[in-house]
Amino acid sequence: MQDRVQLLAEHWVSYKTWLIETVGLTNDAMHVHGALLILCVSALVLRRRPDSPWCWLIVFVAQLFNEYADLRGAAPGEAVMDAALHDIYNTMFWPTVILILGRLLYPRQKADLVRPTAPSSDLPQ
Secondary structure, three states, X not given: OHHHHHHHHHHHHHHHHHHHHHHOOOHHXXXXXXXXXXXXXXXXXXXXXXXXXXXXHHHHHHHHHHHHHHHHHHOOXXXXXXXXXXXXXXXXXXXXXXXXXXXXXXXXXXXXXXXXXXXXXXXXX
16 A cells, blocks of 8 residues: 555656646645645535535645655655645645635524425415
8 A cells, every 4th residue: 555655646746747847837836726726626526615624624635645745755855844834834825714714704504594495385285
C-alpha cells in the first residue's frame, strides 16, 4: 500500500509541475485555484452546498496528500515544513472563509420550521 501511495505521489508531482509550467501561474495561485475547483466539484458530486463541512474536508484531504507528495522530496524546493505550512494556509484560506461565512450568513432551515404544504383541493383523493 505504501508503495502505491508513493508511486501516486510521484505521478502527482510530475503532473503538477507540468501543469504549473503549462498554465504559467505561480505555485501559490495554483493552490488557490485548485482548492476552489475541488470545493466546487465536491459540492456538485456530493450534491451539497459549498459551505458543507464534507466539501471542506475533501479539499483538506487533497491538500494533505499534496503536501505528503511534496515532503517526500519529489517536488523541487517544496520538501520543507515551512513551505508545507504556507501551502496549507494558501489552499485552505478561501474554503474556510466560504465554510464559515456560508454557515453564518445562510443558515440551513430546520426541518421543524419548514411547514409541509397542504394538499391541493383540486387534486383527486
